[in-house]
Amino acid sequence: MAQRKEERILEYVKQHAAEGDPQSVVDHIDKYCSQKEWAMHVGDEKGLILDQVVKETNPTIVLELGTYCGYSATRIARLLKPGSRLLTVEMNPENAAVAKQMIQFAGVQDKVEILEGSTEVIIPSLKTKYGVDRVDFVFIDHFSERYTADTKLLEECQLIKKGSVLLADNVVFPGAPDFLEYVRTCGRYDCTYYPSHLEYSDKLDALEKAVFKGP
Numbered sequence: 001m002a003q004r005k006e007e008r009i010l011e012y013v014k015q016h017a018a019e020g021d022p023q024s025v026v027d028h029i030d031k032y033c034s035q036k037e038w039a040m041h042v043g044d045e046k047g048l049i050l051d052q053v054v055k056e057t058n059p060t061i062v063l064e065l066g067t068y069c070g071y072s073a074t075r076i077a078r079l080l081k082p083g084s085r086l087l088t089v090e091m092n093p094e095n096a097a098v099a100k101q102m103i104q105f106a107g108v109q110d111k112v113e114i115l116e117g118s119t120e121v122i123i124p125s126l127k128t129k130y131g132v133d134r135v136d137f138v139f140i141d142h143f144s145e146r147y148t149a150d151t152k153l154l155e156e157c158q159l160i161k162k163g164s165v166l167l168a169d170n171v172v173f174p175g176a177p178d179f180l181e182y183v184r185t186c187g188r189y190d191c192t193y194y195p196s197h198l199e200y201s202d203k204l205d206a207l208e209k210a211v212f213k214g215p
């Protein structure tokens with residue numbers, strides 16, 4: 001029996017999902033986490049909203065803040081056009097190791113790069129160290145206390161340009177009130193609120209989309 005919940009999820013996927021099939025990986029993570037052990041993936045209900053926003057954005061460069069086990073990285077990467085790439089930031093090295101294997105098993109490793117470290121350190125290095133000019137889509141799913149600071153950091157580093165899309169998870173639960181206040185009142189974003197539910201739960205939650213209008 002694997003020691004950590006995240007390793008048990010990976011083991012279940014390896015034993016039951018179809019290798020090289022990202023949809024199968026996503027479906028089996030949802031199955032395990034709704035039936036056996038809850039875990040903080042964006043999940044199937046909010047995941048459908050994520051899918052819709054990714055499809056309408058059709059991004060070339062995606063940044064994800066908070067990889068965890070790689071569920072949303074796999075979910076996003078399965079929708080990306082050839083030649084596009086997803087950079088995902090994870091501070092916890094044990095979770096990054098699980099995510100690397102999950103992404104590899106799903107067969108999307110050529111599109112996904114896991115950057116180990118904290119967002120406040122990684123974001124300022126994206127241009128110089130990772131050759132990023134701008135990001136088209138940012139999925140924000142790390143500590144809600146960092147959402148606003150990292151959004152401001154993306155602006156200051158000129159990583160988001162007119163039309164870049166931010167999509168933030170958990171804006172109701174655990175909640176990101178200062179992020180909602182910031183993007184809705186600073187005058188630089190067109191915001192859309194998508195009510196939903198916390199993953200594998202009937203508690204209310206929501207996603208907030210914030211489209212950058214330029215500095």
Ligand SMILES: Nc1ncnc2c1ncn2CCCCCNC(=O)c1cc(-c2ccc(F)cc2)cc(O)c1O
Pocket residue numbers: 040041042065066089090091092117118119120141142143144146169170173174198199
């Ligand atoms: N500065 C940085 N840079 C990179 N990673 C970083 C970081 N700082 C931290 N981390 C590492 C991310 C930590 C996980 C973030 N996600 C969450 O914390 C999260 C929690 C819940 C939740 C649900 C029910 C409850 F009762 C309680 C919590 C649900 C979700 O969908 C979540 O995404």
Ligand SMILES: [Mg+2]
Pocket residue numbers: 040041042141169170
């Ligand atoms: Mg989340």
